[in-house]
Amino acid sequence: MKKIEAIIKPHKLDEVKEALHAVGVAGLTAYEVKGFGRQKGHTEIYRGAEYTVDFVPKLKIEIVVDDDLAPKVEDAIIEAARSGKIGDGKVFTYDCEGAVRIRTGERGPDAL
Amino acid sequence: MKKIEAIIKPHKLDEVKEALHAVGVAGLTAYEVKGFGRQKGHTEIYRGAEYTVDFVPKLKIEIVVDDDLAPKVEDAIIEAARSGKIGDGKVFTYDCEGAVRIRTGERGPDAL
Amino acid sequence: MKKIEAIIKPHKLDEVKEALHAVGVAGLTAYEVKGFGRQKGHTEIYRGAEYTVDFVPKLKIEIVVDDDLAPKVEDAIIEAARSGKIGDGKVFTYDCEGAVRIRTGERGPDAL
Amino acid sequence: MDLQITLDTLWVLIAGMLVFFMNLGFALVESGFARAKNTVNIISKNFVVFAIASIAFFVVGWGLMYGDGNGFLGLSGLFMLGGADNSPAVGDAYQGVYSALSWTGVPLMAKFFFQLVFAATAATIVSGAVAERIKYASFIAFSFVLVAFIYPIVGHWIWGGGWLALLGFWDFAGSTVVHSTGAWAALAGVLVLGPRIGKYGKNGKVNAIPGHNMTSAMTGAFILWLGWSGFNPGSTMAADPGAISHIVVTTSMAAAAGALVATAVAWKLLGKPDIGMTINGALGGLVGITAGCAFVSVGSSLVIGAIAGALIVFGVLLLDKLKLDDPVGALAVHGMGGIFGTLAVGLFAQDVIAPGTTGDGLFFGGGAGLLGAQAIGVLAVGAAVFAVSLAAWLLIKVTMGVRVSAEEELEGLDIGEHGNRAYPDFVQTETVA
Amino acid sequence: MDLQITLDTLWVLIAGMLVFFMNLGFALVESGFARAKNTVNIISKNFVVFAIASIAFFVVGWGLMYGDGNGFLGLSGLFMLGGADNSPAVGDAYQGVYSALSWTGVPLMAKFFFQLVFAATAATIVSGAVAERIKYASFIAFSFVLVAFIYPIVGHWIWGGGWLALLGFWDFAGSTVVHSTGAWAALAGVLVLGPRIGKYGKNGKVNAIPGHNMTSAMTGAFILWLGWSGFNPGSTMAADPGAISHIVVTTSMAAAAGALVATAVAWKLLGKPDIGMTINGALGGLVGITAGCAFVSVGSSLVIGAIAGALIVFGVLLLDKLKLDDPVGALAVHGMGGIFGTLAVGLFAQDVIAPGTTGDGLFFGGGAGLLGAQAIGVLAVGAAVFAVSLAAWLLIKVTMGVRVSAEEELEGLDIGEHGNRAYPDFVQTETVA
Amino acid sequence: MDLQITLDTLWVLIAGMLVFFMNLGFALVESGFARAKNTVNIISKNFVVFAIASIAFFVVGWGLMYGDGNGFLGLSGLFMLGGADNSPAVGDAYQGVYSALSWTGVPLMAKFFFQLVFAATAATIVSGAVAERIKYASFIAFSFVLVAFIYPIVGHWIWGGGWLALLGFWDFAGSTVVHSTGAWAALAGVLVLGPRIGKYGKNGKVNAIPGHNMTSAMTGAFILWLGWSGFNPGSTMAADPGAISHIVVTTSMAAAAGALVATAVAWKLLGKPDIGMTINGALGGLVGITAGCAFVSVGSSLVIGAIAGALIVFGVLLLDKLKLDDPVGALAVHGMGGIFGTLAVGLFAQDVIAPGTTGDGLFFGGGAGLLGAQAIGVLAVGAAVFAVSLAAWLLIKVTMGVRVSAEEELEGLDIGEHGNRAYPDFVQTETVA
Numbered sequence A, B, C: 001m002k003k004i005e006a007i008i009k010p011h012k013l014d015e016v017k018e019a020l021h022a023v024g025v026a027g028l029t030a031y032e033v034k035g036f037g038r039q040k041g042h043t044e045i046y047r048g049a050e051y052t053v054d055f056v057p058k059l060k061i062e063i064v065v066d067d068d069l070a071p072k073v074e075d076a077i078i079e080a081a082r083s084g085k086i087g088d089g090k091v092f093t094y095d096c097e098g099a100v101r102i103r104t105g106e107r108g109p110d111a112l
Numbered sequence D, E, F: 001m002d003l004q005i006t007l008d009t010l011w012v013l014i015a016g017m018l019v020f021f022m023n024l025g026f027a028l029v030e031s032g033f034a035r036a037k038n039t040v041n042i043i044s045k046n047f048v049v050f051a052i053a054s055i056a057f058f059v060v061g062w063g064l065m066y067g068d069g070n071g072f073l074g075l076s077g078l079f080m081l082g083g084a085d086n087s088p089a090v091g092d093a094y095q096g097v098y099s100a101l102s103w104t105g106v107p108l109m110a111k112f113f114f115q116l117v118f119a120a121t122a123a124t125i126v127s128g129a130v131a132e133r134i135k136y137a138s139f140i141a142f143s144f145v146l147v148a149f150i151y152p153i154v155g156h157w158i159w160g161g162g163w164l165a166l167l168g169f170w171d172f173a174g175s176t177v178v179h180s181t182g183a184w185a186a187l188a189g190v191l192v193l194g195p196r197i198g199k200y201g202k203n204g205k206v207n208a209i210p211g212h213n214m215t216s217a218m219t220g221a222f223i224l225w226l227g228w229s230g231f232n233p234g235s236t237m238a239a240d241p242g243a244i245s246h247i248v249v250t251t252s253m254a255a256a257a258g259a260l261v262a263t264a265v266a267w268k269l270l271g272k273p274d275i276g277m278t279i280n281g282a283l284g285g286l287v288g289i290t291a292g293c294a295f296v297s298v299g300s301s302l303v304i305g306a307i308a309g310a311l312i313v314f315g316v317l318l319l320d321k322l323k324l325d326d327p328v329g330a331l332a333v334h335g336m337g338g339i340f341g342t343l344a345v346g347l348f349a350q351d352v353i354a355p356g357t358t359g360d361g362l363f364f365g366g367g368a369g370l371l372g373a374q375a376i377g378v379l380a381v382g383a384a385v386f387a388v389s390l391a392a393w394l395l396i397k398v399t400m401g402v403r404v405s406a407e408e409e410l411e412g413l414d415i416g417e418h419g420n421r422a423y424p425d426f427v428q429t430e431t432v433a
């Protein structure tokens, strides 16, 4: 199995979720992260003192899928998450050695 | 070493932590995530407008362990986190190539 | 490519970020986590009832880098994040099979 | 005599302080009903709007509203309370250019303070409806125009001894003068601004954009409820024990009925007792009773509050159908509530309650005359305020621009407009609605 | 004469507004001491409970409490203030069926408003103790019963000229009438509901369930403190300069002493100055001085407040030992504080302070007679309110059910009962207690 | 006569309640401007400080301030209001040892309550400036010293009929007595404590440490604004219709001008309208008008407020340059604002406004005499309060210690000092400033 991690712009979550649905992804996990990269943060002021916030709010999603589904998932994310602007994010792929569904104990792809 | 990631129901954390203790896990890292899967979210209303929240609050825990401890850890989590109801979550296993304890510089299993 | 995950003390983020900059890291992702390990939590009281919070607030950072850069990154983090006190955290290394920049579709190291 | 002046002054000032406190109520309801990323902008708007109103009303608004003049606007003592005035002298003893308020025996400064806090209220109403997309500077500009010119002029028609007063139009504490005026000005702004990004989906879907802090909203609602016990009974501008006791009760009862009925209707209609509707319902009841609080019985106040409460729920839903995006429900509460409340005087007024004022309303055998006058006032004020406000908003749009950029709106106005964040220590999330 | 009526009315109404404002204080303390996932439910309860109380007290509560009747309940002018009444006439000049309040020269509506806000307070006390597990509808039902029947009837015994008043029982502003009554009704509810899931672990371990917002709790506490300067001195129902000045000071001093002593005791006992205890201590001091504020010296008020403050800390710990799960400490503050405060009159009262009322208490040479009467009142009210409330709660349990499902409780009542969330823009976490 | 006493008492008590409410305002502004991890500590400080002040002022402060004595401190009726006093008798009819307040015809308890809430204000001002690093116990100790000794003694000089009063120094509501005093005491504390970790970077870089809750800060600011309509007009300590109406208006206008000018200056200077500056500006305007509210015209109040508003912005920036770390801007608002406001009396006072008091100020042809007296008062009070406070802080430092450990400061004082967290259900983050 493969684990696909994508870092996207927060307001893209809905579109990405639907795109993943379309390619048959049954589940995923998401959480808020702060990203640092080419997309620069912004300057803030607080009672006179200026400061720059380098980190940009991003959303990270993780999906574990069967090997052959992996490329489709990658592409689905890339398409749905792309705005063409700096900061659209990344998609990373990793190998996943095992998966278990806690409720049933099912293992491997059946657990997904 | 292996990295074990588990997505569980938030209120199960205590039990899982104790179960891991029992099998000799010395440390772990946890954080709030939102999960999407078979367990459906719920409908909310806000000043008249209905909307569905597909994501369910979950907790993700990560444990890096020695290879031979991995199966025990998996089983301990599965047992402690199981309620039998949809949404109990998953346990994923990955390979971990290296670990360092920042404080001492110890590497490999000794770092855990 | 390698994925390097580091769990550090929250207020070390700035120093770590600068150290990574120095070794040429262009981007990273960070998020709040709670850690359990040798560093013990603390006791709190609430309207008369005492309770112990085992988890310590930590920050987790993830960086995907080219294989040859990985060791430098590891060392940079270890140096910048070290205070010598219990709870300084860990650095874990994993293999990363693929990376894509959503905006451009670039793949592999170029995506970073 | 002298002591009566002292009593009246104490009451007017204390009531005025309660109305001033409503600024906080509005700030909390409006920011609570908006997203965390726009909080600094909303509370900034609500904070400076009172300051702006103070200057605008002092410089010219007061004179236009209460200066002697013709039926349409004040013409004497226009600037900075500069006119002759020997308050607290009353009636024939009064010598000055602000005769419209010569019936109340309190010092000029007490009259000014009490009228100022009312003027500012009209402006705060606008703030909520245009929230989460308007430029800070543009809001400030409009607020000045509203309080310096629009509000005082229509106010003159009714409370300044103008043509509507002569016509027999009654609005005791301002369902029309303050609340409808604010709502009409807001409606024009909403039309010029357009809805927030993502509020209305394809094929007419109405998306929820949940407010970020219900604790704030509830706090604000209670503060408004409290403030209204200055707003309505204070409008006697005299410490008349019978009248203020009666008004305190009619006001609170209408709020109670509004809250309960709105909750019940929402529960039935939406399946759950939505707190947003409970809060809007209470406010609707308060706005609804504002015009008639001194003229109707306690029983009638319950009925008026109840109707207003139901009205607000349907109003909120209707406005969304019409794609009029009002993040806080101000158009329903102050607009519909204000109109209904003004007409309700024509229905529920009883001569016995405030003899020699409204006379009896339709339901109490007084015929439709009063109702007619009320209707004329509603239409006249609505038309005038809406038209002028629309012009003002459009002028602002072409000159300084009225809406922030789409990127700024997505990122939040706090950083874009103010370079601040309201809650930097908390991890935030985009509600996927 | 006439001016005195105006003065008294102003004071009673303003004091009543301050007491009304206490609804916000309770809402913030109670929601602040509860978890984020139950916030909408708690603030909804606290918001509608005043509306419910308004209807209940208007429809029948007022008549049962102040209508002329026998020693046990009012029987005339029962419904909707329908009875004859020529207030503000007083004493012999008074003609009407609400003679129990004929001593105060203010209009009937002022009397009603002031008594209504007190009645509503009793209901808000219940809200906190039953929080985080009670069904919204069931709470509404009980609140109606409490304010329509239970509170007014025991109130009649003491303030309606009933048997306890004749017995020489003194409760100036309601340590028993309002606070203990609320607490006894709450205790019955707590027993019927049972503790929140996870509150009591195996082998008697008491788990902490930390409140989600100490800023809310502190804000609410200050608002309550402020409101109490209407609650206690307003209970003169007349603008008597000496009396109200004295009461303002005894009230505030008791609160100060309560806060300090509770903080010190908690610091000593628990090792740290727990803010929850500081807040509960101040409230305990306020409840404790409520019965005696007009009868005891400033020095005594410090002692009463100090004892109450210490009592509350031990009370909170004791109730947890007894597995009586009260998320906000209402049973300790209003129950124990109310009982102690009522008895304290029997100990600290001094005839010189309010001549011709309580006479001297035990510590000032007045013997145990007064203390005895106070004790009888405490017991009678406690027994009656607890018994009837228990019956009411059980009836509600069998008919409509009283507690939400375990799943709903775990997920939070906001979504289950209201379909809302209080803070949708913030990432939340389950406190592992 | 009698009724006048009642009127005056009502006004003084209600005004006192409004000033009491300012405690909540300070608690919210100060905690909102600090980090989430220190919230429990700050609100605890602000909550108990009023309790401490109540005891300190009751036990000895009142006597030192208003007891008859010499030009420097009170010497009679020192303890627990124990002195003879036949208030509300006034003037020659007055017999007692608190003659400095014999001009106001209200009961002693009303005088005490009103003066107590003022004394407590001075202590709350300190709380904000020393926040986020001070030990809880050490703050409590200093607060006691301040309210028991420092404040009353300088207060005696000005309001107790002391040497500055005789010199012709005028401070109507306490720009110097209350606000500067609090600020000078705070400055000494800031110097002894040193800045928060991370506030000042290498090579003079000033790091921002953003406050955690702008909603709290705005709420507090509005509450303070409201409280000031008790603080200033209440200082008449008599229900004089003309005076209190005038003061209500000058006070509110100065706040409005302060808020607007501070916003504008910040906008120009920093590129954006920083809400922190808007809030500080309004407060600066309020502090600035406090000394002169009864002596200057409405027009002058606008000018005074405007200057104060600008002053506060530059003041905040300047203090940071000087590495004086004041998390909430108390030194600028209360210190600079208080000094300026006191001097402004010497510039803007007009005899016609309060005949027979200040006479005319410099700008109105009165010459520099008044200004000179004002300057002497500013310097004398500043020197005395700063010196004694510094000694007190150093004593506390060597005895009990004054600052928490670096680890505790990093982890937050809530857990270290109180074992509590303010927002346990929310995921928090360290703002990287």
Ligand SMILES: Nc1ncnc2c1ncn2[C@@H]1O[C@H](COP(=O)(O)OP(=O)(O)O)[C@@H](O)[C@H]1O
Residues within 6 Å of the ligand: A007, A034, A035, A036, A037, A038, A039, A040, A056, A058, A085, A086, A087, A088, A089, A090, C026, C027, C028, C029, C030, C062, C063, C064, C065, C101, C102, C103, C112
């Ligand atoms: N080397 C990396 N490792 C981990 N995360 C990264 C890395 N580079 C970028 N990211 C994440 O991707 C996000 C977007 O990257 P950025 O360079 O800003 O824009 P783009 O991907 O369009 O070039 C960043 O905010 C960060 O969260």
Ligand SMILES: Nc1ncnc2c1ncn2[C@@H]1O[C@H](COP(=O)(O)OP(=O)(O)O)[C@@H](O)[C@H]1O
Residues within 6 Å of the ligand: A026, A027, A028, A029, A030, A062, A063, A064, A065, A101, A102, A103, A112, B007, B034, B035, B036, B037, B038, B039, B040, B056, B058, B085, B086, B087, B088, B089, B090
């Ligand atoms: N393919 C997946 N990849 C990553 N996380 C997943 C995946 N499928 C499910 N999850 C996570 O597991 C949680 C539980 O899964 P769900 O299907 O709801 O219940 P169950 O595991 O009992 O079948 C989800 O909320 C989600 O966080």
Ligand SMILES: Nc1ncnc2c1ncn2[C@@H]1O[C@H](COP(=O)(O)OP(=O)(O)O)[C@@H](O)[C@H]1O
Residues within 6 Å of the ligand: B026, B027, B028, B029, B030, B062, B063, B064, B065, B101, B102, B103, B112, C007, C034, C035, C036, C037, C038, C039, C040, C056, C058, C085, C086, C087, C088, C089, C090
């Ligand atoms: N086996 C593990 N797997 C995952 N995370 C761990 C593991 N052990 C420790 N951690 C993380 O590292 C943090 C620091 O570890 P700790 O044992 O407290 O101190 P140190 O690393 O200095 O020995 C912990 O808070 C936890 O977040």
